[in-house]
Amino acid sequence: MSFGLSIHAEKISQQFATxxxxxxxxxxxxxxxxxxxLLGPSxxxxxxxxxxxxxxxxxxxxxxxxxxxxxxxEKRVSYVFQEAYLLPWRKVLENVTLPLELLGASxxxxxxxxxxxxxxxxxxxxxxxxxxxxxxxxxxxxxxxxSLVTEPQLLLLDEPFAALDEVTRLKLDQELRDLxxxxxxxxxxxxxxxxxxxxxxxxxxxxxxxxxxIAQELTNPLPRERSFATRADSxxxxxxxxxFSQFQELEA
Amino acid sequence: xxxxxKKVGLPVLxxxxxxxxxxxxxxxxxxxxxxxxxxSKVWSSLIEDWPELWVALKTTTFSVGISxxxxxxxxxxxxxxxxxxxxxxLALYPYTIFFQTVPIIAIAPLLVIWxxxxxxxxxxxxxxxxxxxxxxxxxxxxxxxxxxxxxxxKLYRASRTQSMVKLYLPSSIPYIMNGLRISGGLAVxxxxxxxxxxxxxxxxxxxxxxxxxxxxxxxxxxxLASALGLLLIKSIDGVSYWLLRHWHxxxxxxx
Ligand SMILES: Nc1ncnc2c1ncn2[C@@H]1O[C@H](COP(=O)(O)OP(=O)(O)OP(=O)(O)O)[C@@H](O)[C@H]1O
Ligand SMILES: [Mg+2]
Numbered sequence: 001m002s003f004g005l006s007i008h009a010e011k012i013s014q015q016f017a018t019x020x021x022x023x024x025x026x027x028x029x030x031x032x033x034x035x036x037x038l039l040g041p042s043x044x045x046x047x048x049x050x051x052x053x054x055x056x057x058x059x060x061x062x063x064x065x066x067x068x069x070x071x072x073x074e075k076r077v078s079y080v081f082q083e084a085y086l087l088p089w090r091k092v093l094e095n096v097t098l099p100l101e102l103l104g105a106s107x108x109x110x111x112x113x114x115x116x117x118x119x120x121x122x123x124x125x126x127x128x129x130x131x132x133x134x135x136x137x138x139x140x141x142x143x144x145x146x147s148l149v150t151e152p153q154l155l156l157l158d159e160p161f162a163a164l165d166e167v168t169r170l171k172l173d174q175e176l177r178d179l180x181x182x183x184x185x186x187x188x189x190x191x192x193x194x195x196x197x198x199x200x201x202x203x204x205x206x207x208x209x210x211x212x213x214i215a216q217e218l219t220n221p222l223p224r225e226r227s228f229a230t231r232a233d234s235x236x237x238x239x240x241x242x243x244f245s246q247f248q249e250l251e252a
Numbered sequence: 253x254x255x256x257x258k259k260v261g262l263p264v265l266x267x268x269x270x271x272x273x274x275x276x277x278x279x280x281x282x283x284x285x286x287x288x289x290x291x292s293k294v295w296s297s298l299i300e301d302w303p304e305l306w307v308a309l310k311t312t313t314f315s316v317g318i319s320x321x322x323x324x325x326x327x328x329x330x331x332x333x334x335x336x337x338x339x340x341x342l343a344l345y346p347y348t349i350f351f352q353t354v355p356i357i358a359i360a361p362l363l364v365i366w367x368x369x370x371x372x373x374x375x376x377x378x379x380x381x382x383x384x385x386x387x388x389x390x391x392x393x394x395x396x397x398x399x400x401x402x403x404x405x406k407l408y409r410a411s412r413t414q415s416m417v418k419l420y421l422p423s424s425i426p427y428i429m430n431g432l433r434i435s436g437g438l439a440v441x442x443x444x445x446x447x448x449x450x451x452x453x454x455x456x457x458x459x460x461x462x463x464x465x466x467x468x469x470x471x472x473x474x475x476l477a478s479a480l481g482l483l484l485i486k487s488i489d490g491v492s493y494w495l496l497r498h499w500h501x502x503x504x505x506x507x
Contacts, residue, residue: 051403055407056403056407077407078407079403079404081400087418088499089422089425089498101414101418102408102409103408103409130498132498132499132504150408
């Protein structure tokens with residue numbers, strides 16, 4: 001019995017008013033507690049797919065089910081955007097409590113949980129700062145904390161660290177992987193970085209712009225526990241090589 | 253310190269220069285004092301007529317205050333209503349533009365007929381000209397809430413009230429503040445126009461003084477009306493700073 005939500009997508013498509021159909025007859029299954037990376041070139045429909053999984057947009061056709069095998073009613077889904085998107089008029093702590101506020105939690109519970117996740121992302125000392133007083137990396141951490149505060153069963157991330165510098169990004173990747181090992185939720189991570197996908201995910205789903213569907217799925221041979229040293233592992237290098245040649249074929 | 257000196261000193265210097273040139277032009281007889289009274293005359297009118305001016309100013313301030321308050325509250329509420337329902341927006345928004353375009357001078361006499369002489373007609377006149385900027389700016393603010401944040405609220409199944417209170421209204425504060433600055437200035441103008449016919453306040457003093465050819469008194473009254481407008485707009489600036497200082501670039505402090 002796993003904590004995470006599963007995703008069953010069957011022949012889903014998304015067609016926009018412009019006539020463009022970035023996702024066409026796409027099927028895939030994500031097991032509870034899995035960490036999946038969605039990889040693909042810019043404009044291939046990664047965000048579109050993620051938004052559908054989040055329920056922010058309905059597929060124009062096909063069936064998409066997000067839930068638990070046991071059919072428990074409560075589904076906690078969180079979404080992290082490419083940018084932090086904090087409420088600029090709220091302090092860090094109040095930004096993190098927001099989801100709980102919307103779900104109707106008590107003040108004591110909200111603040112306790114928010115402080116716990118802020119501690120986890122290393123920002124407990126900044127709880128009374130305004131977003132305008134934080135660096136880009138700190139804002140992203142707050143955004144991550146906000147997504148974690150509801151203890152999500154499904155965490156969706158859309159290129160969350162793409163705008164950050166390399167070192168910060170590697171650090172946050174590590175933190176995310178560790179978090180997932182602890183919390184065991186299902187994670188879908190969108191990225192266009194091959195090495196990020198290879199480091200983070202257990203399974204890498206590659207989207208194709210040409211067919212508007214899945215080009216390939218790869219299972220990551222790396223061990224569950226990953227660290228900075230993992231990046232020097234020969235399996236890591238092999239995987240990134242493989243993904244890279246795939247990527248080039250897709251672009252060609 | 254130097255910057256501060258420049259910021260205060262230069263306007264003061266400019267003021268003294270203009271006043272002295274103006275004073276000499278009239279004293280030398282280049283312009284008749286009936287057309288343009290010299291500053292010293294305006295000053296003495298301010299002093300001599302102060303009891304009358306003060307009573308008038310208080311009435312005008314009261315009318316402006318009431319009508320501005322009505323414009324802000326009714327304006328913001330109407331904008332929320334228009335925003336909440338697309339049907340209402342499509343049906344009514346064209347008519348709110350009426351407030352923007354109505355020639356207040358032309359309908360002021362009607363207001364006096366409808367509301368009688370005195371403060372009510374004045375308040376109506378000031379309200380009519382000052383409510384539209386509040387509606388328009390609030391509506392723009394509500395409509396420009398960040399789509400990503402809207403998604404966030406949708407994801408956590410926020411209710412309409414929660415979204416309004418925690419997202420849409422805070423996002424529109426910078427827009428609303430801009431609308432209030434415009435609205436405040438217009439409220440003073442609308443009140444003075446109303447008072448021309450309503451027979452009270454600074455506007456009425458101006459009307460009577462003009463008939464008596466007391467141009468110095470007209471100027472003194474205009475000066476007071478401007479001071480009232482300035483005070484109102486400065487207070488709005490203060491509220492705006494207080495509300496936005498932590499988060500909006502328009503009020504960001506240098507540090
Ligand atoms: N609301 C919309 N209306 C019309 N077309 C859209 C809309 N949203 C996205 N698209 C189009 O769908 C395609 C896929 O967009 P999407 O944002 O999913 O790409 P992406 O894979 O996330 O790219 P990136 O890596 O650059 O973020 C693009 O060609 C885009 O122009
Ligand atoms: Mg995208």
